[in-house]
Amino acid sequence: MKWDIPITLFERIDFKGPLMRFSxxxxxxxxxxxxxxxxxxxxxxxxxxxxxxxxxxxxxxxxxxxxxxxxxxxxxxxxxxxxxxxxxxxxxxxxxxxxxxxxxxHSEVGALKVGATLTIGNYLAVGVMAQYMNTPTRPKVALEVANTHSIANRVRAFELDIGMIEGELQSSELEVIPWRHDRLVPFCAPEHPLARRKQLTDDDLRRATWIMREQGSGTRQSFERGMQGLLPDLNILLELEHTEAIKRAVETNLGIGCLSEVVLADAFKRGSLVPLPLPEHRTFERQFYFILHKQKYRSAGIDRWMELCRAL
Known part of the structure; x- marks a missing residue:
């Protein structure tokens, strides 16, 4: 528009009928x-x-x-x-x-509906939310934390603007975008017998009692991929949905666990838990991903959210 007449009065014009009768x-x-x-x-x-x-x-x-x-x-x-x-x-x-x-x-960021799996939602997403909302427009962020399957379904149904997952995903409707690397780390209480070992063997892993994440979680998926060949022989005592519950159970020496290094960093610093050295031929490297519906418009808010996540 070329119009440059100064505004003297901001009033709304009410129109009757479904269409305006002027241009x-x-x-x-x-x-x-x-x-x-x-x-x-x-x-x-x-x-x-x-x-x-x-x-x-x-x-x-x-x-x-x-x-x-x-x-x-x-x-x-x-x-x-x-x-x-x-x-x-x-x-x-x-x-x-x-x-x-x-x-x-296309530059103003607005309210976002974000979905994240447990590790990401509890340990990474909250910090990103604080930065995203600390802008002049004060946009709100609604965060939903669930497992990979649930988050993918919600993004697929356009109920979430963007998802952040830690599990592998194949979907013809979703765009899966690599975000950052992560690593699962086996761990135990400082007084556990395995805490004194310099290197674990596959036999050590078979004999251990495990406290694990539930089936269907991204963490469990990555763990099972890294433990290929040993799964039928593992002694899994508990399967829990919450990482903090797993950490508490391991701290009380009920068994050993395996979680993201993001989750365990503070406990390792305090010494309440200690990492276990894996057999050399086993690795628990994995990737975190953004997921978007392929038909979803990539707004400025989504781009800003992804930018802040990558800056972590």
């Missing part, structure tokens, strides 16, 4: 004619032909059976009706221009 172009012609009091100069200002400008103004008046100008030769003089509607038209076009500029920038 913004007609309003631009009306305001330009009011400013220049001449349709030729108004058309030049709007970079349109004189006949097109004259037709637009005439159509606006005919649609509502009104007259906005007193016509004296080539001069257009606003009448009382034109003076009444001029500030309303100015306000409406100013709001339209503001919206047009906002849509063109």
């Amino acid at each position: 913004f172009r007609q309003l631009e012609v009306f305001l330009a004619a009011a400013r220049f009091q001449n349709i030729t100069r108004a058309s030049e200002y709007l970079a349109m032909s004189q006949s097109a400008a004259s037709s637009a103004l005439k159509e606006l008046e005919n649609q509502f059976d009104i007259q906005l100008f007193d016509r004296v030769g080539k001069r257009l003089q606003l009448n009382e009706l034109g003076r009444l509607y001029r500030p309303k038209a100015e306000a409406l076009l100013a709001q339209a221009q503001e919206l047009e500029q906002t849509l063109s920038r």
Whole structure:
């Protein structure tokens, strides 16, 4: 839009019926004619032909059976009706221009609905939320924490804007974008017999009592991939949904566990838990991912969220 008349009154115009009976172009012609009091100069200002400008103004008046100008030769003089509607038209076009500029920038971040698996949701996402919301518009973030399967289903149904998962996923409807590397670490209480071992063997892993995440979690999926060949022989005492419950059970020496290094960092620093050295031929490396619906519009908010996550 080219309109630069200063705004004197912000008022809304209420329209009856499903469609507006005028166009913004007609309003631009009306305001330009009011400013220049001449349709030729108004058309030049709007970079349109004189006949097109004259037709637009005439159509606006005919649609509502009104007259906005007193016509004296080539001069257009606003009448009382034109003076009444001029500030309303100015306000409406100013709001339209503001919206047009906002849509063109694609830069304002808004409220987001984020889904995250347990490790990511409890140990990484909250810090990202604080940064995302600490902007002038104060956008809100709704965070849902669940397992990989649940988060994928919610993204697939457009109930979440973006998901953050720690498990492998194959879906024709979802875009799976690598985010950051992670590593699972076996661990035990400091007084556990295995805590004194410099290197574990597969036999040590078979004889150990395990406290594990539940089936279907990304952590369990990565653990089973790393323990390939040993799974039928493992002694799994407990399967728990919450990482803190697993850590507490291991601290009381009920068994050993295997969780993300993100989850265990503070406990290792305090010495309440200790890492166990895996057999050299076994690895628990894995990847965290963003997931988006392939038909989902990539808004500025989604891009900003991903940017903050990558900066962790």
